[in-house]
Amino acid sequence: MIAIDLIQQTAEQLMDKAAIEIPDDYLTGLQAAAATEEGDLSSFVLQAMLDNYTAAKEDRRAMCGDTGVPRWFVKMGNAAQIEGGMCALETALRRATARATNGVPLRPNRVHPLWRTDHNNNVGIGAPEIEYGFEPEGDWIDLITVHKGGLFGTDYRMLFPSDGIEGIKRFYLDCLVAFGKRGLACQPAIIGIGLGGSKDTCMVLGKRAATLRTVGSRNSDPKIAALEEEFKELGNSIGMGAMGFVGKNMVIDCNIEVGYCHTGGMQMSVHAFCLSSRRAVARLWPDGRVAFRTDPDWFTPYQRRETVDWSPQEQEATA
Template sequence: MNSTLKKKLHDSLVEILRKTSAELPDDVFEAIESGRKIEESGSSAKYAMDIICDNVGIAKRKSQPLCQDTGTVLFYIHFPQKTDFDELQNLIKKAVVTATKKGYLRQNSVDSITGKNSGNNIGPGAPVIHAEPWKKEDFEIKLMLKGGGCENVGAQYSLPDSRVGAGRDLKGVEKCILDAVQNAQGKGCGPGILGVCIGGDRGTGYAASKEQFLRKIGDRNRDATLAALEARVTEEANQLGIGPMGFGGKTTLLATKVTALNRVPASFFVSVSYMCWAFRRQGARVNKKGEIQKWLY
């Protein structure tokens, strides 16, 4: 990479970080707006939804973090095959440091042994970078900022699970997902969005469940069985009456996104990741000059 490309790519990465931290994607905001409309006026659920909508507007206007917990920084990138990957990784880290200095990201990366905050969001495992080369000449850079409150309420089930009454089939999967919603109430800031992976091992299952958040809220699963499961679980969860922030109400989940990986015969995992309403995810196509061409959400 020459120095002009590096400079432009760095600036584009910083802009992606800024926009992700300060602006809720349209598809998420539309879902929140629909939830707000169905909550009863005068209820605390409505009150919470009104505050959430105001917050989205102010953060965007002021270009400040939607939530003070700017979370785990997760990149999902496709890059041209000829790119020097080490250089790309270094650029990403540099952009994260810049975004932290500018206040788009809170100092959020702590050494797990000493408890010391690195102060710049860089350290072992931070930021998280999933990257794959592709045959195209431009970059696809997606980013998710996932706060700690919602990350803490993720859950992984190993079927059969006698507590939940879940056997090794789709009905069992459905029960596990609903159990996770019940347990997340109040803690993960609702209304939430679920990413689920059926199968895989413990590691790949959680990773794939999180990747489901890259899908748009309104998209439809290409697998008809999973599409039906997604719709059913969302509807059932919204019957539980947990509501925004666990105040009680109709809007508990905005969407459920499910994928499946093969498993070994002995294992049957259901991995559930929870995303709070402050669903910070953005992405851009960046051309070979390092300039943002198009926003993806």
């Protein structure tokens, strides 16, 4: 049984870490970008961002004033049990979100869509989102918080098999060019692409590809992994850099996730996880141990399984 107080306390720490500490994989990616950037203005911007991450950590203040919309992903081993049950878990995550909003502090971004009611704590109807995943082994839970910006850089389109890779590339470039101008997407970003599923799951796949995979990770399907490399290069060949200034760094990495879709369609979504790619992860065990990390490690073989029954051997054979 995992103690509910430990969950809330850990969740508060995660909110703090996500808002303040840029994950190492993104930092390394941005340092590499800064080393190659030649545009006067975009070089200045990248250096300012690197200084900003340092300032955030030194001062323990949020790296960006727009602290995004905090959300939660909960991954559970099949044998995990939560003290008080799943509703207690959700209450703990809502409490942690509200407390950290005033504690860090975060910007109270969440408002009612029509009445603009602001509870000043990032909690409200459907907020924060809490999504779940499961793994066949283990009695632990992983708490993952992502504070993604909310307004620009994301789009969806229903494509069809006849659009092919050429159509996928077109929509990808359209998104980068459209939202890259003036730096609306706060690039260079981790670009997540969702392919397939239905409209809603396609958006979910793309968002998770952007937020729950790290810079340098590759899809387990080698052909998709090759596309990821190709799309990263393609995005960086536009000639656009940070803030939409002339430059060569638009995409820190490109992650693609797929889901089976209707035979007539080829849904596509594009998401940009910005210069403040905020995510923090902790694994909690029933004996009270907590281990913090920054890699959500969401897309395990189990999450990408293709077979009816779960069979690790069969999955490996198809991969």
